[in-house]
Amino acid sequence: MTQMLVIGLAILIGVIAGLRAFTAPAVVAWGAVLGWIDLDGKWSEWMAHPITVTVLTILLLVELVTDQLPKTPSRKTAPQFLTRLIMGAFAGAVIGSAFFHTFSAMGAGMIGAVLGTMAGAAARERLYDRNGRRDRPGAILEDVIAVGGAFLIAYLVSLVG
Numbered sequence: 001m002t003q004m005l006v007i008g009l010a011i012l013i014g015v016i017a018g019l020r021a022f023t024a025p026a027v028v029a030w031g032a033v034l035g036w037i038d039l040d041g042k043w044s045e046w047m048a049h050p051i052t053v054t055v056l057t058i059l060l061l062v063e064l065v066t067d068q069l070p071k072t073p074s075r076k077t078a079p080q081f082l083t084r085l086i087m088g089a090f091a092g093a094v095i096g097s098a099f100f101h102t103f104s105a106m107g108a109g110m111i112g113a114v115l116g117t118m119a120g121a122a123a124r125e126r127l128y129d130r131n132g133r134r135d136r137p138g139a140i141l142e143d144v145i146a147v148g149g150a151f152l153i154a155y156l157v158s159l160v161g
Contacts, residue, residue, distance in 0.1 A: 010092030010105035011112035017088035018116020020146040024091035026056035031154030088113025
């Protein structure tokens with residue numbers, strides 16, 4: 001039962017990576033710092049280090065800003081898509097490591113990243129069309145969903161153990 005819950009959470013954090021690539025690992029690191037994700041004695045315990053959390057938080061903030069820029073490439077281009085896959089797999093693996101399910105959670109995180117990338121792009125395009133071809137409202141809504149959802153997922157990890 002625990003493994004299924006961990007896989008589900010890994011898929012969800014992967015979806016977050018599909019929306020915002022660096023949000024998933026940054027919030028997983030914050031979850032470790034806040035004690036929601038127990039990484040003590042695991043290969044992933046370095047995620048709770050203050051330097052790791054700081055660097056990932058800076059990357060998250062930069063991503064939130066650059067996503068607002070008109071020249072930012074589509075998340076479906078190869079480099080953007082690959083980054084989301086890697087970050088989803090990594091964040092899933094870290095969550096999985098807390099329960100000794102690293103590899104299955106890594107695959108689940110990657111699957112979630114595909115789902116989040118494709119669904120996020122489709123939703124954003126619909127919002128763009130509905131908002132008079134203005135992208136900022138959809139981008140801000142997606143930011144709120146990604147960051148808020150990631151923190152909720154990180155907190156839910158604490159309820160599994």
